[in-house]
Amino acid sequence: MSELPKGWADAELGDLLNIQSGFAFKSSEYKDEGHFLIRIGNVQDGEISLAKPKFVKLNEQTKHFELLAGDILTSLTGNIGRVARIEQQHLPAALNQRVARLMPADKLDDDGYLFCFLSSPLFREALAALGKGGAQQNVSPKTISDIAIPLPPLPEQRRIVRKLDTLSARTTTARTHLTAIAKLVEKYKAGVLAAAYSNKETEVTLGEVIDGIKAGKSLKCDERPPREGERGTVKVSAVTWGEFRPDQSKTFLTGFQPDPDTLIKTGDFLFSRANTIELVGAVVIVDETPNNLFLSDKVLRLEMSENLKPWVLWFLRSPTGRNQLQDVSSGNQMSMRNIGQAKLKSLVLPLPDEDHRQRVLDSIEAAFAKIDRLAAEAEKALKLTDRLDQRILAKAFAGALVPQDPTDESATELLARIREARAAAPKPKRGRRKKVAT
Structure with missing residues (x-):
């Protein structure tokens, strides 16, 4: 030192x-x-x-x-x-x-x-x-x-600890509030979606909206993503977390020839028919995918016109849509639920005219952008509290956190007594x- x-x-x-x-x-x-x-x-x-x-x-x-x-x-x-x-x-x-x-x-x-x-x-x-x-x-x-x-010196040690306790209590309180924002984000988004799909004047069934449902097969595969020159199928985790995850896939065994119509393409609307009660019915619109992944028996393609895909996507993610999905899911165990195609088609959703739908979708996008900015700022501030704690400790162990008192017994004398x-x-x-x- x-x-x-x-x-x-x-x-x-x-x-x-x-x-x-x-x-x-x-x-x-x-x-x-x-x-x-x-x-x-x-x-x-x-x-x-x-x-x-x-x-x-x-x-x-x-x-x-x-x-x-x-x-x-x-x-x-x-x-x-x-x-x-x-x-x-x-x-x-x-x-x-x-x-x-x-x-x-x-x-x-x-x-x-x-x-x-x-x-x-x-x-x-x-x-x-x-x-x-x-x-x-x-x-x-x-x-x-x-x-x-x-x-x-021993008296200064006590002063440092008291100061650290005071400052730590403040950063702990700030950290608690900032952490709570992450939980509020999902609540706010759910509120936005609930309001967006509250109009029930023009309700239809999902079966009236979609043109068809395509599924792949349940197959024994190598439990790894396919390499170049190989083909594979997606796991339910590929569509679970709000965006398409091509890395969540497994590789077909040598010799299997998948149905070409089950190839996943950019723009596909994918639906997870099996998962836990909280995650069953997860949906994504594929942004981009390698040209070697195919549907599975648990990940379906819902075929519909392009202008309806965003509307159906946000409906199935809304509290109204999620409640219906959970209600029609079947299975004796909470750890794995299933939604059959007939039950899926029976879901009821509002379907106003295209101009109204676009206004609602624009409002969802604007509200989510504000919420995401708030969440990003909270996450940034949370990281800053960790850095602040480290700086406070650095000052404490450098003698820069509290003033020295020349009348204190020196640390050298304290060490000698110890x-x-x-x-x-x-x-x-x-x-x-x-x-x-x-």
């Missing part, structure tokens, strides 16, 4: 922490109750996950691995450097291998500054630079001990698995 404010000191985490790695409990030791075993998967960013709990019984050999409320834990393998605290709700709990407990020195009567540093990108980046291994990185307690930390106290303290006991006599 360099150019630290007056009263600050360069330190290493090993100067400020006692680091205890967990005990290698065997799966044969897992119990139905006892101490909640904190394994690496339970340590997430900022929280302890209660998913897939395992329990152990502690004994004389392993009692030193019992955790207390407030203990700071970090992951030593895989996604290294995830940091979280043990809360009262997690107790009784025990420390498993590949997880480390970070215990602040006695003279640090407030670990808030340390926790802020350990939870920051600075700690994660330092660990990532020192980690060993390939896809599965790992670090040791010694690695953590060697990481440098800028250390302010080292003196640690030298006089008895060495902590470590649990080791006893060898079985043979």
